[in-house]
Amino acid sequence: MKLLIVEDEPKTAGFLKKGLEENGFSADIATDGAIAGSLIRQGSYDLIILDAMLPGVDGWTLLKDMRLRRDQTPALFLTARDAVADRVHGLELGADDYLVKPFAFSELLARIRTILRRGPQRQAATLQVADLVIDVQRHRALRAGRLLDLTPKEFLLLALLARRAGDVITRTLIAEQVWDINFDSGANVVDVHMHRLRAKVDDPFPARLIHTVRGIGYVLEDRSGA
Structure with a gap:
């Protein structure tokens, strides 16, 4: 190549x-x-x-x-x-x-x-998982047609998960990509920010899209039909 x-x-x-x-x-x-x-x-x-x-x-x-x-x-x-x-x-x-x-x-x-x-x-400019739509170029995310009020870090975190939807992303990789820090995977900075992101992306809606993989990290995927 x-x-x-x-x-x-x-x-x-x-x-x-x-x-x-x-x-x-x-x-x-x-x-x-x-x-x-x-x-x-x-x-x-x-x-x-x-x-x-x-x-x-x-x-x-x-x-x-x-x-x-x-x-x-x-x-x-x-x-x-x-x-x-x-x-x-x-x-x-x-x-x-x-x-x-x-x-x-x-x-x-x-x-x-x-x-x-x-x-x-x-490499689409728009990423979609179930009813979650992320417009990368406009820096906008919508769930069920509702605009989500995300901070720059929350948007970057959500876009990272969406670009690799279905893949488990480790806490360490998330920290490196979003905060440019290396730390022990037991540290809770990622978990704290993920909790805030879930409050906006998942809590107001019937189906959860952000899932915890215990001991590893997080995955964004639609499990409603599972």
């Missing part, structure tokens, strides 16, 4: 290219937004690894332009921009995942393989 690395720091770009090629991928490098835009239009890539801050055209604009052209090539942001608002913005633009620098290459590789297994059909 062929990947495009959009990264203006030469050592990081070289490290990524070497690591990916050692794991069976072919990889091109673009060091600025203009070069990346040209390669994306000319080439046929299976996935794009994208820095947010680039010379000239930034990563946000590159991805926005891709999605406006209906180019659904999978994209993963790999950037030092670690604010929750940045993560939400990246997902709203149509990114498939968001990993903050510094990072472990093994985790990056695992996320790349997960995205490639899912394929482009999972």
